[in-house]
Amino acid sequence: MSEGTLYDKVWDRHKVTTLPTGQDQLFVGLHLIHEVTSPQAFGMLRERDLEVAYPELTHATVDHIIPTADQSRPYDEDAAEEMMSELEENVREAGIEFSDPNSGDQGIVHVVGPEQGLTQPGKTIVCGDSHTSTHGAFGALAFGIGTSQIRDVLATGTLAFEKQKVRKIEVEGELGDGVEAKDVILEIIRRLGTEGGVGYVYEYAGSAIEDLGMEGRMSICNMSIEGGARAGYVNPDETTYEWLEETDYFQENPEKFEELKPYWESIRSDDDAEYDDVVTIDADELEPVVTWGTTPGQGIGITEPIPEPESLPADKQDTARRAQEHMRVEPGETMEGYNIDVAFLGSCTNARLPDLRRAARIVEGREVHDDVRALVVPGSQRVQKTAEEEGLKEIFEEAGFEWRNAGCSMCLGMNEDQLEGDEACASSSNRNFVGRQGSKDGRTVLMNPRMVAAAAITGEVTDVRELPEAEVTAQ
Numbered sequence: 471m472s473e474g475t476l477y478d479k480v481w482d483r484h485k486v487t488t489l490p491t492g493q494d495q496l497f498v499g500l501h502l503i504h505e506v507t508s509p510q511a512f513g514m515l516r517e518r519d520l521e522v523a524y525p526e527l528t529h530a531t532v533d534h535i536i537p538t539a540d541q542s543r544p545y546d547e548d549a550a551e552e553m554m555s556e557l558e559e560n561v562r563e564a565g566i567e568f569s570d571p572n573s574g575d576q577g578i579v580h581v582v583g584p585e586q587g588l589t590q591p592g593k594t595i596v597c598g599d600s601h602t603s604t605h606g607a608f609g610a611l612a613f614g615i616g617t618s619q620i621r622d623v624l625a626t627g628t629l630a631f632e633k634q635k636v637r638k639i640e641v642e643g644e645l646g647d648g649v650e651a652k653d654v655i656l657e658i659i660r661r662l663g664t665e666g667g668v669g670y671v672y673e674y675a676g677s678a679i680e681d682l683g684m685e686g687r688m689s690i691c692n693m694s695i696e697g698g699a700r701a702g703y704v705n706p707d708e709t710t711y712e713w714l715e716e717t718d719y720f721q722e723n724p725e726k727f728e729e730l731k732p733y734w735e736s737i738r739s740d741d742d743a744e745y746d747d748v749v750t751i752d753a754d755e756l757e758p759v760v761t762w763g764t765t766p767g768q769g770i771g772i773t774e775p776i777p778e779p780e781s782l783p784a785d786k787q788d789t790a791r792r793a794q795e796h797m798r799v800e801p802g803e804t805m806e807g808y809n810i811d812v813a814f815l816g817s818c819t820n821a822r823l824p825d826l827r828r829a830a831r832i833v834e835g836r837e838v839h840d841d842v843r844a845l846v847v848p849g850s851q852r853v854q855k856t857a858e859e860e861g862l863k864e865i866f867e868e869a870g871f872e873w874r875n876a877g878c879s880m881c882l883g884m885n886e887d888q889l890e891g892d893e894a895c896a897s898s899s900n901r902n903f904v905g906r907q908g909s910k911d912g913r914t915v916l917m918n919p920r921m922v923a924a925a926a927i928t929g930e931v932t933d934v935r936e937l938p939e940a941e942v943t944a945q
Contacts, residue, residue, distance in 0.1 A: 471633075471635065471746065472635060472636035472743070472744055472745050472746050473743065473744040474739060474740035474742065474743035474744060475636050475638075475673060475739045475740075475743045475744075475745065476609055476673065476703060476705055476737050476738060476739045477611065477634075477636050477671050477673065477701075477703070478636075478743075479592075479736070479737045479739075480592050480593075480594065480610075480611045480737055481494070481496070481611065481633060483592070483737075484496045484497045484498075484499070484594045484611075485497075486628055489630055491630065492632070493630040493631060493632050494630070494631055494632075494633060495628050495629070495630050496594055496628060496629055496630075496631055497594065497627060497628050498524075498527070498594050498595075498596050498623050498627055498628060498629055499527065499593035499594045499595065499610075500527055500528075500529070500583070500588055500589070500590075500593050500594070500595045500596075500610075501524075501527055501528045501529075501595075501596055501597070501620075501623050501624070501627075502528075502529055502530075502531075502579050502580075502582075502583055502588075502595065502596070502597035502599075502602070503528060503529070503530045503557075503566070503579075503597065503598065503620065504530065504531055504532060504533050504534060504557070504579050504597075504598070504599065505532045505533075505534060505535060505536075505553040505554055505556070505557040506534045506535060506553060506598070506884070507598030507599065507616075507617050507620060508530075508557065508560065508598060508617075508620055509553060509556045509557065509560065510617045510621075511598075511617050511618075511620035511621040511624055512556075512560040512564075512624070514618075514621040515621060515624055515625060518625075520624075520625045521564070522564040522565075522566065522624045522625075523624065523625060523626055523627040524627040525564050525565045525566045527627065528564070528566045528567075528624070529566065529567050529568075529569070529582075529583065529586075529588055530557060530560075530561045530566050530567070530568045530569065531568070531569040531570075531575075531576055531577060531578075531579050531582045532554055532557060532570065532571065532576060533576075533577065533578045533579055533876075533877050533878045534877075534878045534882070534884045534885075535547070535549070535550040535553055535554070535884050535885055536550070536554070536571065536576075536875075536876075536877045536878075536885065537550070537875075537877070537885050537886060538847050538874035538875045538876070538877045538879045538885065538886075538887055539872075539874060539875070539886065539887075541571055541875055546886075547885070547886075550885065558570070564624075569582050569586075571851075573851075574851050574852070574855070575850070575851060575852065576850065576851050576876060577848075577849050577850025577851055577852065577853065577876040577877075578817070578818045578821065578849045578850060578876065578877070578878055579597055579599060579818070580597075580599070580601055580602065580604040580605065580688070580692065580818040581818060581821065581822060581849035581850045581853065581876075582850055583595070583605060584604075584605065584607075584608065584684070584688065584713075584717075585717065585850060585852055585853075586717060586718050586719060587714060587717025587718050587719030587720055587721075588719065589605045589608050589610060589612075590608060590610065590714065590719075590730070590734075591608050591609035591610060591706035591710060591714075591730075591733075591734040591737065592609060592610065592706075592733055592734055592737045593605075593610045593611070594610070594611050594612075594613075595610050595611070595612040595613070596612070596613050596614075596615045596619070596620075596623055596629060597612075597614060597615070598614070598615055598616065598617060598619075598620045599614055600614040600695050601614065601692050601693075601695060601818050601819075601900060602614040602615075603691050603692060603693075603694040603695050603699070603700075603701045603702050604688050604691050604692040604818060605688075605691070606691040606694070606701055606702045606703030606704065607684060607687035607688040607690070607691040607703070607704050608684070608704075608706060608710055608713075608714070609703055609704065609705055609706035609710060609734065609737065609738070610703065611671075611701060611703065612691075612701055612703075613631070613700065613701055614695060615629065634669055634670055634671050634700050634701075635669055635670045635671075635746035635747070636670065636671055636672075636673055636745050636746055636747075637667065637670045637671070637672050637673070637699075637745065637746060637747040637748070637749060638672075638673045638675055638745045638747070638748045638749070639658060639672055639673065639674050639675070639676075639748075639749045639750075639751065640675050640676035640748065640749070640750045640751070641654055641674065641675075641676040641677075641678040641679050641750075641751045641753050642676040642677050642678060642750060642751070642752060642753060643676075643677065643678055643752050643753035643754040643755075644677070644678065644681070644753055644754060645678055645681075645753050645756060646754065646756065646757070647935050648757075648758050648918075648920060648921075648933070648934045648935040649753075649756050649757060649758060649918075650686065650689075650758075650828075650918040650919070650920065651682055651685075651686030651687070651689040651690050651918075652689050652759075652819065652820060652898070652916075652917070652918035652919070653756055653757070653758055653759040653918055654678065654679075654690055654751075654753070654756065655689065655690045655692075655693045655694075655696075655697075656693075656759040656760075656761070656766065656769045656916065657751065657756055657759055657769070658672075658690075658697060658749075658751065659693065659696055659697040659766050659767045659769070660759070660767055660768075660769045660770070661749075661751070662697055662749065663697070663698070663767055664696060664697060664698055664765050664766065664767040665698040666697055666698055667694065667697040667698035667699030667700075668698040668699075669700075670698075670699050670700065670746070670747070671694075671699055671700050671701040671702060671703065672694050672697070672699045672701070672702040672703075673702075673703055673704075673705070673739065673745070674687070674690055674691070674702060674703070674704050675704070675705065675739075676750075676751075676753075677753075678753035679704060680707065680709075682709075683709065683824060684709060684710065684713045685822045685823070685824045685825065686824075687704045687709075688822070689819050689820060690702065690704075691703060691704065692818055692819045692900060693766065693819060693900050696765075696766040696767075696900060696901065697766075697767070705738045705739055706734045706735075706737075706738060707738075710734075711727075711731065711734070714727065715727055756771075757771040757772055757773060758771070758772045758917065758918060758921050758933065758934060758935070759771055759772070759917070759918075760772055760805045760915055760916065760917045760921065760931055761902050761914075761915055761916040761917075762776045762793070762794070762797060762799050762805055762915075763789075763790065763793030763794065763796075763797060763902070764792075764793040764796055764797065764902055764903060764904050764914075765789075765793070765902065765903070766900065766901065766902060766916060768790065768793055768902075769916070770804075770805065772804065772805065772806055772921075772931075772933045773804060773806070773933070774804065775801070775802050775803060775804055776794070776799050776800065776801050776802065776803055776804070776805065777790065777801060778801040778802070779791045779794070779801065796904060796913065797913050797915075798913070805915065805931045806930075806931055806932065806933055807930050807931065807932075808894070808915065808930055808931040809841075809894060809929065809930050810842060810894045810895060810896045810915065810925050810926075810929065810930060810931065811841065811842060811843065811893040811894050811895065812842065812843045812844070812845075812880075812889060812893050812894070812895040812896070812897075813838070813842055813843075813844040813845070813871075813895070813896045813897075813922050813923070813925055813926035814844075814845050814847070814879070814880045814881075814887075814895055814896070814897045814898065814899065814907075814922065815829055815844075815845065815846045815847065815871075815898050815919055815922050815923070816845065816846065816847030816848070816849070816874075816878075816879050816880065816881060816898065816899065817847075817849075817878065817879075817881035817897075817898060817899035817900060818849065818878070818881070818900070819881075819898060819899055819900040820898035820899070820918070820919045821847060821848055821849030821853065821898070822849050822853055823853050823856055823857060825898065825919040826846065826848065826853070826857050826862050826919070827857075827860075827862065828919055828920050829846075829866075829919040829920055829922065829923040830862045830865045830866065830923075831920075831939040832920050832923035832924055832927070832934060832937055832939060833865055833866060833869045833871070833923050833926070833927065834865045834869070836869055836927045837869055837870050837927070838869055838870030838871060838926050838927060839926065839927060839928060839929030840929075841929050842925075842926050842929050843872075844869075844870060844871040844872065844926040845871065845872045845874055845879070845880060845887065846863075846866050846871050846872070846873050846874065847874040847875075847876070847877060847879040847880070847887070848874075848875075848876050849876060850876050851875075851876050853876065854875065854876055869926075869927075871926070874887075880895070880897070880899070880907050880908070881897075881899040881900070881901070881906075881907070882899075882901075882906060882907070882908075883906070883907045883908025883909075887908075888907060888908025888909060888912075889907045889908050889909040889912030889913075889914075890909060890912075891909060891911055891912070892909070892911040892912065892913065893909065893912055893913070894912075894913040894914075894915065895907055895912065895913065895914050895915065896915050896917060896921070896922045896925035896926065896931065897914050897915065897916055897917070897922065898916075898917065898918065898919045898922045899914075899916065900916070901914075901916075902914035902915065902916050915931060917931070918934075920934045921934050924936075924937050
């Protein structure tokens with residue numbers, strides 16, 4: 471087993487005891503909750519006459535069901551209004567801080583935590599959402615959990631886990647033009663498979679990872695779960711510390727920053743740390759990656775041909791045939807030129823400010839294709855506000871995009887933002903499963919934000935490297 475990694479160090483510091491099951495009981499440093507997976511857990515506490523053990527270590531927001539067009543109350547959908555009302559009651563009774571829509575802080579849970587400084591290196595973080603691995607970008611151990619586990623964390627502040635192996639994924643070199651963090655993680659999942667990370671956590675390292683800003687690191691860690699890994703993380707460094715120093719938490723508690731920084735440094739993986747597996751990827755060889763199928767692992771470089779099912783491992787061939795039939799693609803062709811009906815810029819993977827800035831550089835001075843419905847959904851109200859101040863909203867709207875309020879939106883289609891019929895969507899989100907975006911016949915092509923912007927303009931999957939970028943006011 472691994473030794474001397476960040477994973478080992480943070481695990482050991484939070485271990486309470488080893489249980490008779492062989493699992494370790496870990497103390498949870500931050501519990502993030504939202505409106506979809508928490509109501510039942512609070513109900514279980516009431517049935518047992520239990521209180522929330524550590525409300526000060528719990529933070530709530532609303533993201534999955536909240537409308538992004540009209541957020542006036544009551545919501546049009548009864549189920550959405552019911553979940554929102556229940557969350558409001560639960561957090562009020564428990565004394566839990568709530569980033570509600572009236573606060574100016576509401577947004578996708580995995581955007582809200584980092585931007586407020588709640589997410590910090592060396593913490594154990596859990597949330598009833600599979601993409602909680604996002605927070606590992608800060609050097610935290612972050613896990614998605616189920617409703618019964620949410621109950622346990624609320625009641626005890628701890629949770630039982632089985633320790634995983636650690637795979638180090640070194641991405642060395644420099645990312646080329648048009649290539650982003652999203653392409654890195656899609657390439658990793660493509661190579662290792664959607665089940666390749668089962669039993670592992672992934673440590674992302676190498677010069678290409680170190681050169682990324684925090685937003686890019688979050689995009690990569692976000693999709694660790696899509697590769698089967700239990701979590702993913704990046705060792706904290708000066709890039710991490712610069713981000714944290716500007717957040718609310720440390721602006722209000724500057725002495726805490728100096729107090730915690732030695733701890734953050736101490737939990738970095740040792741130079742001679744032992745790993746259970748090491749994978750190396752050459753960043754210089756990467757090009758924009760898009761999916762051709764119905765899992766994030768069914769991806770190819772934009773200039774590469776869609777594979778023949780017979781060329782794949784035997785256990786992947788039937789899945790590939792069904793995916794190609796659903797997506798209406800042919801082996802040997804590339805995805806370039808694939809017609810799209812919808813362009814979606816959003817989700818906890820790619821709805822942060824730098825994502826929108828990069829997409830705006832493709833959009834400015836151009837118009838959305840007549841046959842495309844295009845949406846921009848900022849990841850949080852803070853992202854939305856800053857983007858509007860920088861003029862990004864105007865750029866997108868002048869091009870023909872709809873500018874929405876913060877929320878999960880069309881990533882999973884739990885509100886009104888859904889595909890209709892067999893529409894094909896160029897999406898900056900993290901999953902392309904059949905039915906994921908609200909229609910069982912809908913087709914989703916995952917790609918980076920600039921690629922989504924390019925597809926919105928041309929009406930088809932397009933190599934963004936062929937579209938010159940505009941010089942917009944935003945960086």
